[in-house]
Amino acid sequence: AQTVTQSQPEMSVQEAETVTLSCTYDTSESDYYLFWYKQPPSRQMILVIRQEAYKQQNATENRFSVNFQKAAKSFSLKISDSQLGDAAMYFCAYRSGNTGNQFYFGTGTSLTVIP
């Protein structure tokens, strides 16, 4: 089975600064997708950003961007200009290419934003 590892249980960042959350994964597949989900205190899982493995270009969504290193099986999330509302648990997730396949989640990184 695929594994997803988030080595930073907790991170903190000053408001308006930039923070990078790490994620590595292990797979033998070539066709897959990677995701970052945000889980605020409300507990809803919110998609932040996704990356298709076949795309070399790193995905970007406003203040959120990823550094996808396929050979290294690394998928980090960069949050620029951090805001108080960014405080949440962030989960990295993997899904293989076929629709309907399950997500594999990492253990999460709890992000605190310091005013």
Add this chain to the structure above:
Amino acid sequence: EPEVTQTPSHQVTQMGQEVILRCVPISNHLYFYWYRQILGQKVEFLVSFYNNEISEKSEIFDDQFSVERPDGSNFTLKIRSTKLEDSAMYFCASQQMGVRAFFGQGTRLTVV
């Protein structure tokens, strides 16, 4: 943006009781999932459902668990005889073709 809706938001049940968690997936979605998250731990896959049958299940999803889509709209997870270790947040998700799965807001199950 479309939403997956889960009810109730919080359920308290006595050990040994049956509980049914309900989910209304996004209409026209084809794939349905249940995940759970024990407090402080990662989100774990339970089961996926497609074309009115289970397509994949994890080892967590034992005989105490069942899923069904009784009326073409609701997607339910039943736990027949709850145990203390079933206490968790349960997330429903649905997906059309393609990449993105939409998650509900979760049901917090507390077994006492």
